[in-house]
Amino acid sequence: MKWASDNYIWNAEAPAKWLWGVTIANIASLLLAFIFVVAAVVSIVSRWSLLILLLLGIALSVTGFILTKGVVSRNSRFVASAINGSVLAFQLLIVLGLAAVWWHPLIGKLSDMH
Numbered sequence: 539m540k541w542a543s544d545n546y547i548w549n550a551e552a553p554a555k556w557l558w559g560v561t562i563a564n565i566a567s568l569l570l571a572f573i574f575v576v577a578a579v580v581s582i583v584s585r586w587s588l589l590i591l592l593l594l595g596i597a598l599s600v601t602g603f604i605l606t607k608g609v610v611s612r613n614s615r616f617v618a619s620a621i622n623g624s625v626l627a628f629q630l631l632i633v634l635g636l637a638a639v640w641w642h643p644l645i646g647k648l649s650d651m652h
Contacts, residue, residue, distance in 0.1 A: 557605040557618050560598055567595035568625045571632055578636075588636070592629050599626035 574588040602622035609615050 554609045554611065554614055557602060557609055557614070560602045560605060561618050561621050564595060564598040564602055564622055564625045567591060567598055568628055571595060571629060575632060575636075589633075592633055595629045596626065596633075599623075599629065 571588065571591050574591055578588045599622045602618060606615050606618050606622070609618070
């Protein structure tokens with residue numbers, strides 16, 4: 539009889555496999571976010587699609603950090619943490635930049651009311 543614990547997903551290497559899959563998806567989401575930033579600036583795509591992509595990337599970064607704890611290899615933990623942390627920093631910079639672009643006209647309109 540085969541148990542669920544005998545499945546290849548549950549072995550000791552599973553967190554590392556999931557971690558690298560999430561890390562690669564995280565890098566891909568960052569590259570797409572850069573493309574969407576340029577497209578949003580020239581108004582080809584809506585800012586909502588960019589925001590959703592950035593939120594997905596931030597969730598992937600957090601998931602990568604959580605999966606890093608279960609990896610046995612110290613080198614893998616270091617490299618994955620560095621990659622996921624860098625991607626998270628870039629995504630947060632994009633979010634802050636978009637917030638500044640969005641808030642700047644709003645603050646200008648509010649200050650003209652006085």
